[in-house]
Amino acid sequence: MLSTLIAKTFWLPEQASTFAKSHDALFYFIYWTMVIFFVAIVGTMIYFAVKYKKRSDDDRTSPLEGNTKLELAWSILPSFLLIVMFAWGFKGYMSMLIPPANATDVHVTGYKWGWNFTYHTGDVGNNELIVPLGQPIRLIMSSEQTSPDDMAVLHSFYVPAFRIKRDVLPYRYTVLWFEATELGSFDIFCTEYCGTGHSNMIGKVIVVPPEDWEAAISSGRDFVDDGSMGTLAEFGEMTFGRAGCPACHSVEGQRLTGPALNGVFGREEAIEGGAPVMVDEDYLRESIMEPQAKIVNGYPRTMPTYAGQLSPDQIMGLVEYIKTLQ
């Protein structure tokens, strides 16, 4: 905990993720560029203001109307600095977009007004995300409605100490990843205005030693409603059967009415009349809720929509189940 306090500066909060250090290096590079330019501009202004302050009514002034060399210099030279900023920022941004392959998935559900975190074990935490130290975590986030007569709205998931932020969209998955480097508890804020309770939509990330993690997340909540404890994927498998998916989808490679679903996650799917798409969580969700949006090449448009019939938990389970099918 002490080390986190030390890394905290006047400008930035403590550094608690792998992104924080590289972010802060770039931040200070731009910051000092800003300071130097500011001092140069305003310093010159003050110098001129004092030096050329009106002395008398017969002051004569310079006929200067420009200086091509100077103007070219200050138009072109700073551009190099801008290119460095852009490229550096680009590099950092890309590293935030691509999670490592061994990342652990956690589902994040934003609602009015709070956060639910669903782990692969089927455990659920409210406003408290528990993660293991030093292991990449991938958040699969969506915004869901709280009651049938209200609507899901935009939120944004922000952890200042990790320097990460991503909007959470209604009925769609967006992805965010990080790796915590400090034990402790860190603020989660919602940064996309979402109404009355926006500023109360505060949570905590709690970073625990990896060996304590499984115990820390077991909240005892049980997804599978027959009373037996089950993982998220097991819950999905059960939903898969109950919703009648096996009538059209095999999970062992045979072609039925619809394509077999094993091995589908992570591959490129050829789509009727469009560019191939990468099968990720958001694609799976869309395939179930809005089957007509993208039709797999060579298959009929016969899959019924499940919009309004599956709960967000069930969708989450189905997605996790399909991901396990190899």
Added chain:
Amino acid sequence: MSSTAIGADSHGSSGHEEKNYLNATRGLKSWIFTVDHKRIGIMYLGAILTFFLIGGLLAIAVRLELFSPDPVLTKDPSLYNKLFTLHGAIMVFLVLVPSIPASIGNFILPLQLGAKDVAFPKLNLASLWVYCIGALFLIAVILTKAVETGWTFYTPYSKDSASSVVLATLGVFILGFSSIFTGLNFIVTIHKMRAPGMTWRRLPLFVWAMYATSIIQVLATPVIAITMLLMLLERTLGIGIFDPALGGDPVLYQHFFWFYSHPVVYVMILPGFGIISELVTVHSRKNIFGYNAIAISSVSIAIIGFLVWGHHMFVSGQSPLASVIFSALTFFVAVPTAIKVLSWVATMYGGSIRFTTPMMYTFSFLFLFSIGGLTGLLLSTLATDVHLHDTYYVVAHFHYVMMGGTLIAFIGGIFHWWPKMTGKLYNEKWGNISAILVFIGFNITFFSQFVAGTQGMPRRYYTYAEQYQPWQQLSTIGSWVLALGLFTAAGVLLKSIFGGQRSPHNPWGAVSMEWETATPPIEHNFHEQPICEHGPYDFPEIDHTMGPAH
């Protein structure tokens, strides 16, 4: 046109005073139905400053609530949300967008061109009344429909807000029409009604800025109309466009919104640039440094400004490729903006600088706008924007640009042209004091928000984590100093109307054409068509015997 032509009317009808635009006709009707660009400009000025007062009082209320994370003014977060929505909507759509073009622009632009009026005087009057209707409509919608979405009206927010967002956009659209009218008028006026001899190279830079602004107005406003139409279609026919519950895409709305609203940022700032070009030259008695660069950079900012809207959406879920392109394009806007600031500072070189009230506001502008512009670098850079997006850092950044830039230039411009508009002189000492108070108050208010933001405090928060309280308190205290400064400025100007000295014909010794006619101007601006024989900044003090190196 020498700086010592004090007192007498330049056209010297000795004895009795000639009638000016203010007293040529009398009665309320003579104002409401006037087609005189000067009277329209004055009425616009009155309306805009009234809304500025309302928006400012709302800001004071918002800041007061934030003095503590516990309830201060109200226990109801949704009331707080309404307050900042109203503050933002009023300041952006009713104050900043029309501010300089509709008031000072209307008044000064035809005079600077040596024209009798704008090209379409009736359209100009229509613009004013459309503005008033749009303004009342927008405020009524926000109040009665309880819109609390913030000025960006992002969808979806709640089921009930969906319909009111359509109405609020309609309000913005009506207001947009009033600016299209002004924009069209200015474009045609600048093309067709310049005095003989006034080449494009002799246009005051204020006119160039108005020209660039008008182009954006005319091109961008239709987008908000399309947005509104799409929303209406969605509501009435139930086709999913923006609403995810109907299968629409909320990110698409953000694209539409910013496609309009980012160029509008330049509608707000370019006129401020125009004013500063005038102020820094007249009060330094110098020709502008780099006339071409400043004029061209206005136009290029107007064009590039259309291509950067996606920089508001780096974390929104838009495609990463789009984010990368928008980030790169945004850096391109930085270059012409920097050229302007550097040219203004260079203009002061070798001058004879008068510390008049307009010049004090110019210093203030250069200081504050430099901070506003430079802090944008951290936001156009992708990786750092992720951390700073939607925090108080952004709030501070755009207040430094919009208030420290546009509004400070606006106030400086009002002080500069006040004698021209009213025929009265104000108290310079108190004018200077107002500039200093505003400067100090502004920095206390908004610099503290930079720190709260980089430390991670999100915007649009009714309550907040306690580690941010010192910065929030400082900011609130600053807002009182800022208010004191603004009220001082208002007091100085009001006092000059009642009991200020009669202004000489050309108190600043300016040489652009608006000073060639009487002060205040006669109803038809000029007795006969003036001829332009020199550039707008050929001051008599300039020593042409000196080599250009001096």
